Amino acid sequence: MPEDNHPLPVVPQLLDNHAESFLAMARRLEDLGYERLNWNLGCPAPMVTHKGRGAAMLAKPDDICALLDAVLPRLVCRLSLKTRLGMRDRQEILALLPCLNGYPLEELIIHPRLGVQMFNGQPDLGGFAEVLAASHHPVVYNGDIVHLDDFQRLAARFPRVSGWMIGRGAVARPALAEEIVAGKPMTESPARLAAYHDELFAAYAEKLSGPGHLLGKMKQFWLYFIASFPGREKLVKTIVRAHRLDRYQEAVRAVFDQGGG
Protein backbone atom coordinates (compact mmCIF):
# COMPACT_ATOMS: atom_id res chain seq x y z
CA MET A 1 0.00 0.00 0.00
CA PRO A 2 1.33 3.48 -0.80
CA GLU A 3 1.29 4.60 2.84
CA ASP A 4 3.64 1.74 3.83
CA ASN A 5 6.29 2.90 1.38
CA HIS A 6 6.57 6.55 2.26
CA PRO A 7 9.06 8.23 1.60
CA LEU A 8 10.44 5.71 -0.92
CA PRO A 9 9.17 6.00 -4.49
CA VAL A 10 7.89 2.50 -5.27
CA VAL A 11 7.20 1.05 -8.72
CA PRO A 12 4.84 -1.94 -8.47
CA GLN A 13 5.78 -4.88 -10.67
CA LEU A 14 3.44 -7.21 -12.56
CA LEU A 15 4.31 -10.79 -13.47
CA ASP A 16 1.61 -11.72 -15.94
CA ASN A 17 1.17 -13.02 -19.47
CA HIS A 18 -2.50 -12.22 -20.07
CA ALA A 19 -3.59 -8.76 -21.15
CA GLU A 20 -6.95 -8.73 -19.31
CA SER A 21 -5.60 -9.75 -15.89
CA PHE A 22 -2.62 -7.42 -16.42
CA LEU A 23 -4.99 -4.53 -17.06
CA ALA A 24 -7.25 -5.43 -14.13
CA MET A 25 -4.29 -5.28 -11.74
CA ALA A 26 -2.92 -2.14 -13.39
CA ARG A 27 -6.30 -0.43 -12.81
CA ARG A 28 -6.21 -1.30 -9.11
CA LEU A 29 -2.69 0.09 -8.81
CA GLU A 30 -3.66 3.23 -10.73
CA ASP A 31 -6.62 3.66 -8.37
CA LEU A 32 -4.14 3.53 -5.46
CA GLY A 33 -2.29 6.46 -7.02
CA TYR A 34 0.68 4.72 -8.64
CA GLU A 35 1.95 6.42 -11.78
CA ARG A 36 4.58 3.91 -12.86
CA LEU A 37 4.41 0.15 -13.38
CA ASN A 38 7.00 -2.43 -14.30
CA TRP A 39 6.47 -5.68 -16.20
CA ASN A 40 8.68 -8.57 -15.13
CA LEU A 41 10.05 -10.43 -18.17
CA GLY A 42 13.12 -11.74 -16.38
CA CYS A 43 12.15 -13.95 -13.43
CA PRO A 44 13.91 -17.31 -13.95
CA ALA A 45 12.22 -19.22 -11.07
CA PRO A 46 10.79 -22.51 -12.42
CA MET A 47 7.43 -21.94 -10.66
CA VAL A 48 7.13 -18.78 -12.80
CA THR A 49 8.66 -19.94 -16.09
CA HIS A 50 6.68 -23.22 -16.08
CA LYS A 51 3.57 -21.06 -16.35
CA GLY A 52 5.06 -19.22 -19.35
CA ARG A 53 5.71 -16.04 -17.33
CA GLY A 54 8.83 -14.02 -16.50
CA ALA A 55 11.92 -14.98 -18.53
CA ALA A 56 9.97 -17.75 -20.32
CA MET A 57 8.15 -15.04 -22.29
CA LEU A 58 11.42 -13.96 -23.91
CA ALA A 59 11.25 -17.05 -26.11
CA LYS A 60 7.86 -15.81 -27.42
CA PRO A 61 8.41 -12.27 -28.72
CA ASP A 62 5.04 -12.23 -30.53
CA ASP A 63 3.21 -12.82 -27.23
CA ILE A 64 5.12 -9.92 -25.62
CA CYS A 65 4.21 -7.55 -28.44
CA ALA A 66 0.57 -8.74 -28.46
CA LEU A 67 0.29 -7.98 -24.73
CA LEU A 68 1.85 -4.55 -25.18
CA ASP A 69 -0.52 -3.85 -28.11
CA ALA A 70 -3.51 -4.72 -25.95
CA VAL A 71 -2.37 -3.03 -22.76
CA LEU A 72 -0.48 0.17 -23.59
CA PRO A 73 -3.33 2.13 -25.23
CA ARG A 74 -5.49 1.49 -22.12
CA LEU A 75 -2.85 2.17 -19.47
CA VAL A 76 -2.64 5.49 -17.62
CA CYS A 77 0.60 4.55 -15.80
CA ARG A 78 3.96 4.71 -17.54
CA LEU A 79 5.29 1.19 -18.15
CA SER A 80 8.88 -0.07 -17.96
CA LEU A 81 10.23 -3.60 -18.53
CA LYS A 82 12.62 -5.58 -16.36
CA THR A 83 14.23 -8.34 -18.33
CA ARG A 84 17.17 -10.66 -19.01
CA LEU A 85 18.96 -11.26 -22.31
CA GLY A 86 16.83 -14.29 -23.06
CA MET A 87 15.56 -17.52 -21.61
CA ARG A 88 18.11 -19.69 -23.45
CA ASP A 89 19.93 -17.41 -25.87
CA ARG A 90 20.82 -13.71 -26.02
CA GLN A 91 19.50 -13.57 -29.57
CA GLU A 92 16.05 -13.56 -27.98
CA ILE A 93 16.32 -9.99 -26.69
CA LEU A 94 18.02 -8.83 -29.88
CA ALA A 95 15.12 -10.25 -31.91
CA LEU A 96 12.63 -8.52 -29.60
CA LEU A 97 14.22 -5.06 -29.57
CA PRO A 98 12.99 -3.81 -32.99
CA CYS A 99 9.43 -4.47 -31.80
CA LEU A 100 10.02 -2.95 -28.31
CA ASN A 101 11.51 0.16 -29.90
CA GLY A 102 8.10 0.95 -31.38
CA TYR A 103 6.30 1.21 -28.01
CA PRO A 104 6.18 4.16 -25.60
CA LEU A 105 8.03 2.42 -22.76
CA GLU A 106 9.60 4.37 -19.91
CA GLU A 107 12.80 2.32 -19.75
CA LEU A 108 14.28 -1.17 -20.05
CA ILE A 109 16.03 -2.62 -17.01
CA ILE A 110 18.44 -5.29 -18.19
CA HIS A 111 19.97 -8.03 -16.04
CA PRO A 112 22.44 -9.48 -18.57
CA ARG A 113 22.09 -13.16 -17.79
CA LEU A 114 19.88 -15.83 -19.38
CA GLY A 115 16.90 -17.32 -17.59
CA VAL A 116 18.47 -20.80 -17.64
CA GLN A 117 21.53 -19.42 -15.84
CA MET A 118 19.48 -18.31 -12.84
CA PHE A 119 22.24 -16.42 -10.96
CA ASN A 120 25.18 -18.56 -12.12
CA GLY A 121 28.11 -17.40 -14.21
CA GLN A 122 29.05 -13.79 -14.88
CA PRO A 123 26.80 -11.09 -16.37
CA ASP A 124 27.22 -11.04 -20.18
CA LEU A 125 28.55 -7.52 -20.69
CA GLY A 126 29.02 -8.01 -24.45
CA GLY A 127 25.34 -8.94 -24.70
CA PHE A 128 24.42 -5.90 -22.59
CA ALA A 129 26.46 -3.64 -24.92
CA GLU A 130 24.46 -4.95 -27.88
CA VAL A 131 21.15 -4.20 -26.15
CA LEU A 132 22.35 -0.73 -25.19
CA ALA A 133 23.32 0.02 -28.79
CA ALA A 134 20.07 -1.30 -30.27
CA SER A 135 17.53 0.10 -27.79
CA HIS A 136 15.73 3.36 -28.48
CA HIS A 137 14.61 3.50 -24.84
CA PRO A 138 16.63 4.49 -21.78
CA VAL A 139 18.48 1.40 -20.53
CA VAL A 140 19.14 0.65 -16.86
CA TYR A 141 21.93 -1.80 -15.98
CA ASN A 142 21.32 -4.39 -13.26
CA GLY A 143 23.56 -7.18 -11.99
CA ASP A 144 26.37 -8.04 -9.56
CA ILE A 145 27.19 -4.54 -8.32
CA VAL A 146 28.44 -5.20 -4.79
CA HIS A 147 31.46 -2.91 -4.42
CA LEU A 148 32.24 0.61 -5.56
CA ASP A 149 34.75 -0.62 -8.14
CA ASP A 150 32.09 -2.87 -9.75
CA PHE A 151 30.01 0.25 -10.31
CA GLN A 152 32.92 2.41 -11.47
CA ARG A 153 34.11 -0.19 -13.99
CA LEU A 154 30.60 -0.51 -15.47
CA ALA A 155 29.93 3.24 -15.45
CA ALA A 156 33.19 3.85 -17.34
CA ARG A 157 32.40 1.16 -19.92
CA PHE A 158 28.73 2.13 -20.41
CA PRO A 159 28.36 5.92 -20.23
CA ARG A 160 25.03 5.75 -22.09
CA VAL A 161 23.35 3.80 -19.29
CA SER A 162 20.47 5.86 -17.92
CA GLY A 163 20.35 4.33 -14.45
CA TRP A 164 21.70 1.60 -12.19
CA MET A 165 19.69 -0.94 -10.28
CA ILE A 166 21.24 -2.73 -7.34
CA GLY A 167 19.64 -5.75 -5.67
CA ARG A 168 21.70 -8.15 -3.61
CA GLY A 169 24.62 -5.72 -3.20
CA ALA A 170 22.36 -3.20 -1.46
CA VAL A 171 21.16 -5.83 1.00
CA ALA A 172 24.69 -7.09 1.61
CA ARG A 173 26.34 -3.72 2.04
CA PRO A 174 23.97 -0.87 2.91
CA ALA A 175 26.85 1.62 2.61
CA LEU A 176 27.14 0.87 -1.12
CA ALA A 177 24.83 3.68 -2.27
CA GLU A 178 26.74 6.17 -0.13
CA GLU A 179 30.05 4.92 -1.55
CA ILE A 180 28.77 5.42 -5.09
CA VAL A 181 27.50 8.92 -4.39
CA ALA A 182 30.73 9.88 -2.58
CA GLY A 183 32.94 8.11 -5.16
CA LYS A 184 35.13 6.59 -2.44
CA PRO A 185 35.09 3.25 -0.62
CA MET A 186 33.80 3.22 2.95
CA THR A 187 34.20 0.75 5.76
CA GLU A 188 30.86 -0.65 6.72
CA SER A 189 30.26 0.45 10.31
CA PRO A 190 29.50 -2.64 12.46
CA ALA A 191 27.19 -0.56 14.68
CA ARG A 192 25.17 0.58 11.68
CA LEU A 193 24.99 -2.92 10.24
CA ALA A 194 23.82 -4.19 13.63
CA ALA A 195 21.12 -1.50 13.77
CA TYR A 196 20.02 -2.44 10.23
CA HIS A 197 19.86 -6.12 11.21
CA ASP A 198 17.92 -5.36 14.41
CA GLU A 199 15.39 -3.23 12.53
CA LEU A 200 14.77 -6.04 10.03
CA PHE A 201 14.52 -8.55 12.88
CA ALA A 202 11.96 -6.46 14.79
CA ALA A 203 9.87 -5.78 11.67
CA TYR A 204 9.79 -9.47 10.66
CA ALA A 205 9.09 -10.57 14.26
CA GLU A 206 5.94 -8.46 14.06
CA LYS A 207 4.93 -9.65 10.61
CA LEU A 208 5.75 -13.39 10.66
CA SER A 209 4.09 -16.01 12.84
CA GLY A 210 6.37 -18.10 15.03
CA PRO A 211 10.12 -18.36 15.67
CA GLY A 212 10.68 -20.90 12.86
CA HIS A 213 9.54 -18.48 10.17
CA LEU A 214 11.51 -15.63 11.68
CA LEU A 215 14.67 -17.73 11.93
CA GLY A 216 14.28 -18.92 8.32
CA LYS A 217 13.73 -15.38 7.03
CA MET A 218 16.64 -13.85 8.93
CA LYS A 219 19.06 -16.60 7.90
CA GLN A 220 18.33 -15.78 4.25
CA PHE A 221 19.67 -12.26 4.83
CA TRP A 222 22.98 -13.65 6.03
CA LEU A 223 23.58 -15.15 2.58
CA TYR A 224 24.00 -11.50 1.54
CA PHE A 225 25.34 -9.94 4.79
CA ILE A 226 28.32 -12.33 4.59
CA ALA A 227 29.82 -9.96 1.97
CA SER A 228 30.26 -7.39 4.77
CA PHE A 229 32.46 -9.77 6.80
CA PRO A 230 35.39 -10.69 4.57
CA GLY A 231 37.66 -13.20 6.30
CA ARG A 232 34.99 -13.96 8.91
CA GLU A 233 32.88 -16.31 6.83
CA LYS A 234 33.38 -19.18 9.33
CA LEU A 235 31.90 -17.13 12.15
CA VAL A 236 28.96 -16.06 9.98
CA LYS A 237 28.27 -19.74 9.25
CA THR A 238 27.52 -20.29 12.97
CA ILE A 239 24.50 -18.04 12.41
CA VAL A 240 23.25 -20.04 9.46
CA ARG A 241 23.63 -23.25 11.51
CA ALA A 242 21.63 -21.95 14.50
CA HIS A 243 18.41 -23.92 15.05
CA ARG A 244 16.93 -21.78 17.82
CA LEU A 245 16.28 -18.07 18.01
CA ASP A 246 18.34 -17.59 21.18
CA ARG A 247 21.32 -19.37 19.55
CA TYR A 248 20.81 -17.26 16.44
CA GLN A 249 20.89 -14.05 18.44
CA GLU A 250 23.99 -15.12 20.38
CA ALA A 251 25.78 -15.93 17.12
CA VAL A 252 24.70 -12.62 15.56
CA ARG A 253 26.01 -10.62 18.53
CA ALA A 254 29.33 -12.49 18.35
CA VAL A 255 29.68 -11.59 14.66
CA PHE A 256 28.82 -7.92 15.18
CA ASP A 257 31.11 -7.66 18.22
CA GLN A 258 34.00 -8.71 15.99
CA GLY A 259 33.11 -6.01 13.45
CA GLY A 260 32.32 -5.69 9.76
CA GLY A 261 34.62 -4.99 6.84
Ligand SMILES: Cc1cc2nc3c(=O)[nH]c(=O)nc-3n(C[C@H](O)[C@H](O)[C@H](O)COP(=O)(O)O)c2cc1C
Ligand atom coordinates in the same frame (compact mmCIF):
# COMPACT_ATOMS: atom_id res chain seq x y z
C1 LIG B 1 15.67 -13.64 -3.73
C2 LIG B 1 15.51 -12.82 -4.97
C3 LIG B 1 14.24 -12.39 -5.34
C4 LIG B 1 14.06 -11.60 -6.50
N1 LIG B 1 12.81 -11.16 -6.85
C5 LIG B 1 12.66 -10.36 -7.93
C6 LIG B 1 11.39 -9.83 -8.29
O1 LIG B 1 10.37 -10.09 -7.66
N2 LIG B 1 11.33 -9.01 -9.37
C7 LIG B 1 12.44 -8.70 -10.11
O2 LIG B 1 12.34 -7.94 -11.07
N3 LIG B 1 13.64 -9.20 -9.81
C8 LIG B 1 13.77 -10.02 -8.74
N4 LIG B 1 15.01 -10.51 -8.44
C9 LIG B 1 16.14 -10.22 -9.34
C10 LIG B 1 16.80 -8.91 -8.95
O3 LIG B 1 15.90 -7.84 -9.15
C11 LIG B 1 18.03 -8.64 -9.80
O4 LIG B 1 17.66 -8.63 -11.16
C12 LIG B 1 19.10 -9.71 -9.62
O5 LIG B 1 19.26 -10.05 -8.26
C13 LIG B 1 20.44 -9.21 -10.20
O6 LIG B 1 20.80 -7.97 -9.62
P1 LIG B 1 21.80 -7.89 -8.36
O7 LIG B 1 23.04 -8.67 -8.76
O8 LIG B 1 22.04 -6.43 -8.15
O9 LIG B 1 21.10 -8.57 -7.20
C14 LIG B 1 15.19 -11.28 -7.29
C15 LIG B 1 16.47 -11.72 -6.91
C16 LIG B 1 16.63 -12.49 -5.78
C17 LIG B 1 18.02 -12.95 -5.40
